[in-house]
Amino acid sequence: MTLTRRLVGPIMLLLSASAQAEIPRSIQDYVCRRLDDFTVTGVVAAANQRELGKINKDFGFLYRFKTVLMRYKEPNKVRIEGSVEGTKGVYIVNGTVQIVSVPKLRLNTRRDFGNAPGKRKSLVDMGLVSAYYLTYANFKFIREGSVEGTPVGVFEITYKDRAEDTSHHIVYIDPKTRVILKRDAYRQDGTLQAIYYFRDVRQVAPGIWFPTRIEVQNTERKVAGTTLYKDFKINTGLPDSLFR
Numbered sequence: 001m002t003l004t005r006r007l008v009g010p011i012m013l014l015l016s017a018s019a020q021a022e023i024p025r026s027i028q029d030y031v032c033r034r035l036d037d038f039t040v041t042g043v044v045a046a047a048n049q050r051e052l053g054k055i056n057k058d059f060g061f062l063y064r065f066k067t068v069l070m071r072y073k074e075p076n077k078v079r080i081e082g083s084v085e086g087t088k089g090v091y092i093v094n095g096t097v098q099i100v101s102v103p104k105l106r107l108n109t110r111r112d113f114g115n116a117p118g119k120r121k122s123l124v125d126m127g128l129v130s131a132y133y134l135t136y137a138n139f140k141f142i143r144e145g146s147v148e149g150t151p152v153g154v155f156e157i158t159y160k161d162r163a164e165d166t167s168h169h170i171v172y173i174d175p176k177t178r179v180i181l182k183r184d185a186y187r188q189d190g191t192l193q194a195i196y197y198f199r200d201v202r203q204v205a206p207g208i209w210f211p212t213r214i215e216v217q218n219t220e221r222k223v224a225g226t227t228l229y230k231d232f233k234i235n236t237g238l239p240d241s242l243f244r
Contacts, residue, residue: 023153023175027139030153030173032128034207037073039233042080044225045213051224055194055216063225065089075132077243078121093121094243117159118167118188124157127180127198127211129173136160147172147181147197166190177201177209192219205234 024030044066052060062068065082072078078093087104096114098121100107113119117137123130129139138158145154157169165188172182183196195218198211215226 023144023151025141025153027129027134027141027155029175030129030155030178031131031134032123032178032208033131034205034235035074035123035128035130036235037071037238038204038210039069039071039231039236039238040210040229041231042068042070043228043230045228046223046226048222048224051218051220051222052216054218054220055224059194060225062091063227071238071242072123072126073238073240073243074130076120076122076130077240079242092243096120115161115164117161118165124169124171124180124183127183127201127214128178129180142170145172147174150174150181152181174201177203179209179211181211194218194224195221204232208234 044063047063049060052063064084068080068082070080076095080091082089084102087102089102092099096112098111098113100109122133124133136159138160139155142154142156145152152172152174155171157171159165167188168186170184171180173180179198179201181198185193187193194216197215199213199215201209201211204210210232212229213226216224218224
């Protein structure tokens with residue numbers, strides 16, 4: 001066998017491996033574009049209020065709702081309903097406005113996070129990137145990486161108005177499913193706040209993938225909460241009236 005023939009095989013293997021390992025560098029390649037709305041049931045599988053409190057003093061509130069019905073509609077409308085301590089509660093996000101109502105606990109708040117985009121709930125909290133999110137967030141490609149053996153693109157998220165909100169995130173996105181597999185959340189002062197893992201990813205509609213288990217860890221790498229998601233209903237035409 002000639003030297004040329006001996007080299008052809010290894011070179012072709014290297015080229016093939018390089019092509020397969022190539023990770024997109026533009027965030028546009030990771031946006032979930034077929035999703036208009038979804039409805040899903042969330043079940044809290046584990047919640048350690050002490051460990052959740054190390055993330056934020058109010059962080060454990062939603063974990064007190066053991067089972068919730070969550071609805072989402074583009075752009076950035078969220079409604080979460082459940083029961084806590086024997087009474088019903090509702091959490092609504094519509095654009096920049098957040099409403100929390102648990103009448104029997106005398107909790108009824110309305111807050112506008114127009115100047116604090118990092119505090120807004122968004123599709124990123126479910127492990128997906130929407131086109132709307134890109135209107136107020138910047139994504140900078142950092143490097144290629146992997147999460148538990150899955151190749152990912154690693155991006156830094158900052159907010160367009162840095163004078164108002166200096167919090168940021170590092171996200172690890174699977175280009176095949178367009179699902180964030182891991183998210184490192186940082187506070188305004190640059191310190192790490194929490195680490196999220198988005199696991200058990202499955203296709204819930206043609207071309208739309210979701211994680212079905214989301215785990216949050218505090219900075220001590222202790223699991224603070226785990227939520228399971230089931231019964232996905234995709235693009236059913238949810239009315240805007242649900243989010244008022």
